[in-house]
Amino acid sequence: MLRQAQHDSLSLACYFCVILFFLAPHAFAQTTLQYTDHTYRAGIKSVECYNTAKQGSFPIISLRSNEQLQLAFDDLDGRSRSYYYSLEHCDASWNSSRLSPAEYLQSFMEDRIIDYSYSSGTVQKYIHYEVKFPNQNIIPKLAGNYLLKVYEDADQNKLIITRRVYIASSAVGIAASFVPSNNVARRLNNQKINFEASYTGLNVQNPYNDIKVLVMQNGRAETSILNTRPTFLRGSQLIYNDFNINDFAGGNEFRHFDTRTLKLNSERIARIFKDTANTVLLLGDESRNQNAYLFQYDINGSYYVINQDGRDARTDADYVYVFFNFTPSATLPKGDIYLTGRFNNYELTNANKLQYDATRNRYTMQALLKQGVYDYQYVWVDAASGKASSEPLEGSYFETENDYQLLVYYRPPGSRWEELVGYKVINTGRR
Incomplete structure (x- = not known):
């Protein structure tokens, strides 16, 4: 009897363990920290991080200024949780600077997100969280790259979000321009950035080693170029204009769609279905790899959460299942098509991969997105080479309007970290 009772108790314990595992898988999940923009849980949606001066802007502020960054996100789980956030100082290549928080923060090491509100009048229930910083609890004292980490129960092993943010000083001046490529074969397709960085006032002992400049297109880390050596020096100016x-x-300009209202079809929407869930069917997309450039307004890959039918999009904008479909204009070699934009961090994951429908010769996928305005593009990943590029499906043109961010990093003499000492953005549409 005793042995049977022990067996029954063990079986019951195992049963409850299984139940708990399926009811709360996040409690058992192990997350590996990524020094990139990444969302670690499927139920976390609509993550925004920007300078409060403009929604959707590049997440950079000036050191010791009144500027703030805003982080906002939704939790579709439906019950409030205890979320915390912290900052980690990183170098120009987004490796940890391995500093103690006391060395780069003049405040607490972490802070709890206490500003949250429940959705109102929506089909999809969620809780909206947001926080602005620097604030009285989190104050960076060094310029540089910072990894913003959000996690549950003050436990950094329970990560839910990481975002790259930037705190800059203005010790270095930058002058930049864009020109056609020096590569004759790519002159109609590429945009070359030439620039100068003036470091007057900085104690630079070796300009070839102490200063690096990162150039980003539309804030996208995966296409950025890190300049570790200038082409030549002119006094206290670093010149970067080498041919290569x-x-x-x-x-190309990004594709877009508009779900600010679900009462009528906007430009790119074919049908809207409202039942137990909101569903939007977009018009079909085709390849835009044409001979000539065609202007189309976009927001350079970004997105805005907006609800024209409500008063506060943070809590009354609903979630919509958006159906995408793409028809290739020619037979493609073996490979995969992905849908990317800032809304999914440009990640090439299974969740963002289109499925091929052989009966209709088209690729399809769906995404659950909050009401608003979204930019997106299609990316082709060749099976043979593994190379990812939007050019085979979207085209590439010198005339395309893009933002380029230039960030200057400096390692002070004898220091163990790199500081962000200069920032400039240029737009190819303004000459």
């Missing part, structure tokens, strides 16, 4: 550097594929 900072040559970017111009790409």
